[in-house]
Amino acid sequence: MKRIILPFLCLIFSLVASAQVRKTLSFDEGWKFYKGDVPGAEASSFDDNAWRSLAVPHDWSIEGPYDRANTTGRGGGYLPAGLGWYRKTFSVPAADAGKKTFIQFGGVMANSDVWINGHHLGRRPNGYVAFEYELTPHLKAGKNIIAVRADNAVQPAMRWYAGAGIYRHVRLVTTSPAYVKQYGHF
Numbered sequence: 001m002k003r004i005i006l007p008f009l010c011l012i013f014s015l016v017a018s019a020q021v022r023k024t025l026s027f028d029e030g031w032k033f034y035k036g037d038v039p040g041a042e043a044s045s046f047d048d049n050a051w052r053s054l055a056v057p058h059d060w061s062i063e064g065p066y067d068r069a070n071t072t073g074r075g076g077g078y079l080p081a082g083l084g085w086y087r088k089t090f091s092v093p094a095a096d097a098g099k100k101t102f103i104q105f106g107g108v109m110a111n112s113d114v115w116i117n118g119h120h121l122g123r124r125p126n127g128y129v130a131f132e133y134e135l136t137p138h139l140k141a142g143k144n145i146i147a148v149r150a151d152n153a154v155q156p157a158m159r160w161y162a163g164a165g166i167y168r169h170v171r172l173v174t175t176s177p178a179y180v181k182q183y184g185h186f
Contacts, residue, residue, distance in 0.1 A: 025173075027169075031058070036084070037149075041149070042147040044118045057106075082164075085149055086147070087148075089145050090143075090144055091142060101139060103172055104170065108165070108167070109164050109165060110157060111154075112149065119138045121133040
């Protein structure tokens with residue numbers, strides 16, 4: 001009996017393990033960026049064609065200019081502070097219909113707000129902790145737009161250079177409807 005059950009169980013476990021239940025994609029390429037505040041940039045209809053194209057991780061503060069008059073002071077390297085906007089247009093594959101979709105940010109300095117298709121997902125009050133938002137209820141067939149506002153205007157923020165913008169990697173995660181939450185196991 002054991003000779004039959006053990007190979008059968010091994011076959012079942014290998015089939016379950018090979019089934020892709022979580023897909024993680026790099027979301028670092030194809031962003032648009034604007035240094036400054038832009039009213040309405042969170043809206044899907046906003047025209048960002050004149051914005052700079054780049055990949056993240058990106059720190060707009062380190063691009064300067066260095067100036068003793070900057071509010072970051074000596075500890076912040078006399079680099080500029082303020083606001084910056086990021087936007088990314090993407091499509092969800094038809095094969096992912098009925099699945100859960102999340103965006104994971106490794107870090108956004110400093111106070112960030114995130115929108116999907118004009119819907120505000122949330123605000124993160126600091127830049128040192130990774131975070132995620134579920135996109136599923138707000139995704140559309142075809143074109144979707146993520147907008148991120150990064151605000152490090154309150155200075156001095158600390159005793160050393162903190163940076164500004166989406167300074168760590170971003171990932172798009174797709175799971176089956178039943179899934180283990182990020183950091184949900186220990």
